[in-house]
Amino acid sequence: MSRTPIIAGNWKLNMNPKETVEFVNAVKDQLPDPSKVESVICAPAVDLDALLKAAEGSNLHVGAENCYWENSGAFTGETSPAVLKEMGVQYVIIGHSERRDYFHETDEDINKKAKAIFANGLTPILCCGESLEIREAGKEKEWVVSQIKADLEGLTSEQVSKLVIAYEPIWAIGTGKTASSDQAEEMCKTIRETVKDLYNEETAENVRIQYGGSVKPANIKELMAKPNIDGGLVGGASLVPDSYLALVNYQD
Numbered sequence: 001m002s003r004t005p006i007i008a009g010n011w012k013l014n015m016n017p018k019e020t021v022e023f024v025n026a027v028k029d030q031l032p033d034p035s036k037v038e039s040v041i042c043a044p045a046v047d048l049d050a051l052l053k054a055a056e057g058s059n060l061h062v063g064a065e066n067c068y069w070e071n072s073g074a075f076t077g078e079t080s081p082a083v084l085k086e087m088g089v090q091y092v093i094i095g096h097s098e099r100r101d102y103f104h105e106t107d108e109d110i111n112k113k114a115k116a117i118f119a120n121g122l123t124p125i126l127c128c129g130e131s132l133e134i135r136e137a138g139k140e141k142e143w144v145v146s147q148i149k150a151d152l153e154g155l156t157s158e159q160v161s162k163l164v165i166a167y168e169p170i171w172a173i174g175t176g177k178t179a180s181s182d183q184a185e186e187m188c189k190t191i192r193e194t195v196k197d198l199y200n201e202e203t204a205e206n207v208r209i210q211y212g213g214s215v216k217p218a219n220i221k222e223l224m225a226k227p228n229i230d231g232g233l234v235g236g237a238s239l240v241p242d243s244y245l246a247l248v249n250y251q252d
């Protein structure tokens, strides 16, 4: 298996440019070799310039938390994927449950964003996941499979081979309630099987699948030991240098 583990912080609406630079200076010399574990921070758009400059020459890779599906035009307040690429950004989170819930993003919007991100040579980190209500009804697999099918519509196997998918059960986000490593593995396996059904075995073997939802230094090792979990998408525990370093250096 040749998938490189990828641990990504999702800072959400936290951190300013000064705090961003302080964070990078505290972590940049202690990050793992990117061929062993890829370390990513996804930051608010207003922090990206500071983040990129501070991270230059280090093993830290940079992502945005969102973007629009058009590169330019009369779209007040949006972020251009073409400009993210010009700046040196590598990843863009799309389909986070907070964007789906609070900003009413649909699978159709997310699919358009995925296409625009790939067209600009960036890599999407595509989030999916079910609410507590859906899990309690026993419908989490069909829910996530239908999200994945709609979000990947029209993408090529070459694109999906490079994609990162983050399985984030909404009931585990910011709640301190982690899915058990078995529950996380079961869903990540289902996602990989869905990619295999939609594309082929090779694409399914290449796609990297993260788990997200109360990932912490205390549970990262157990999650990463699972065969279908290739990384973590981490909110709260990615904001503090020591805990971010403990996460990306989980192999030590």
Ligand SMILES: O=C(CO)COP(=O)(O)O
Pocket: 010, 096, 168, 172, 173, 174, 175, 176, 212, 213, 214, 215, 233, 234, 235, 236, 237
């Ligand atoms: O939403 C998340 C990452 O995208 C998870 O957030 P927490 O790690 O704070 O639970």
